[in-house]
Amino acid sequence: MVVIAMIRHTSLISRCVKNVQNDNIRCLSFKSLRKLISIRYRKSVPTTPTVKAPYDDICQIGDPVLRKKAELVDPKIIETEEFQKTVDRLYKVMKAYGAVGLAAPQIGLSLQLFAMEITEESLSDIHPYIRETCKMESHPLTYFVNPTMEIVNPEIISSPETCGSLRCYYAEVPRATEVRIKALNRFGEPFTWSAKYWTARVAQHEMDHLQGLMYTDRMYPFSFEYFVPTDMHKDDKDVAAH
Ligand SMILES: [Zn+2]
Secondary structure: OHHHHHHOOHHHHHHHHHHHHHOOOOOOOHHHHHHHHHHHHOOOOOOOOOOOOOOOOOOOOOOHHHHOOOEOOOHHHOOOHHHHHHHHHHHHHHHHOOOOEEEHHHHOOOEOEEEEEEOHHHHOOOOHHHHHHOOOOOEEEEEEEEEEEEEEEEEEEEEEEEEOOEEEEEEEEEEEEEEEEEEEOOOOOEEEEEEEHHHHHHHHHHHHHHOOOOHHHOOOHHHOEEOOOOOOOOOOOOOOOO
């Protein structure tokens, strides 16, 4: 995806090539290109977060925490006040963005933890045809700690996805139809959870975040599109964003 993103910036690449030529560098390696681009954008794009995790906002692609495999949560800390506050923070940020799921890395914490909640209210803005086609159903708030996933029905369904960590883009993403997850709840109690269709899709999306993956790693590349949000404010609802 890095390559595809760069192809979209052909004019920038042309300028980089020119700079490389001026510097008498014989070949343009990926490393040199990346260096040139980072120098150009150094002032406008922070390379490291300046805010300490957990964040009050959903971090964006480029934050290294999104590309790390999240750490297992030590069951002994689950009942601590600090961990419970972390869980509450995750939920608070998820609701502030109107997301239906959020993984701990998205608030800067490399932990095997995610939350899901699909309310009827969040689905009410979705066109009935899309809701029916994607088989979107409400789902109560559920926390997954140290989840492991098993594919129950590997039949692939493709649907559009967005991500709070990659705002203003969407793409068609193939996902398995049905999954089963074993995890601990927020109090450390083990449970087994199964879901189909859209609910299973949201869970697979969040499970990917715990492995350092984004939907762009699984999407059909030519379906990747930009959309103009009605309002960029975080309190606005974007049900598909997670
Ligand atoms: Zn996401």
